[in-house]
Amino acid sequence: MQQRTRLIQLIHVGKRELQLDDDTYRALLKRETGSDSCKAMGVEELNKVLSAMERQGFKRKKSNNPKQPKKRLSPKTQGKPDVTSKIRALWITMSKEGIIRDGSETALDAYVRRMTKSHDRKGVDHVGWCDDEQALLIIEALKLWVKRTRN
Incomplete structure (x- = not known):
């Protein structure tokens, strides 16, 4: 059933991109x-x-590359902002100002x-941890980075 729905979606995208009027x-x-x-059609049709x-x-446009991880966007802060929210806000601001290329959570x-x-450990995998x-x-490292780019 899911394949049929996807095919119908693709056909409607094709209709739009080929600029077909309804009669055509x-x-x-x-x-x-x-x-x-x-x-009224089946999958073959x-x-x-x-x-x-x-x-x-x-x-057809290719779907996302399976080798490339999806970029997660930063979640909205729920309730009282914490230090993690400040890090995210600084990161997003740096992205909007063009200091960094990729402002995603990833x-x-x-x-x-x-x-x-550090030498013996892998590091923290997620900013929230x-x-x-x-x-x-x-x-402090992000603030120094901003300062370096503004001078």
Whole structure:
């Protein structure tokens, strides 16, 4: 069922990208499958319609690269702001000012991991897991980074 829904979504994206009006779109469906509605089609028929659209120039966009991790955005603060919220706010501000290229939570976690790593340990994997001493170290390092770029 999920595959069928995805195919219908792709067909509607193809309709939009090929700029097909409703009459032309319905004629394409009728020509390829004998039906003028995706709702009445099975997976095989939907694939035929999608193939016809691809022959007319529609290109599917690739889904996210499985090797590249998804970038998480920073969550909104719930209740009273804490030190972690201050780190996130500083990180996002630096991103908006162009000081850093990637303002995502994933990039912040990588920075925190590098900054908290010591000789014998791996470091803290997530900004929310920092203790007070580590969080203070991160805030001061970010403030120095901002200061260096403004001079």
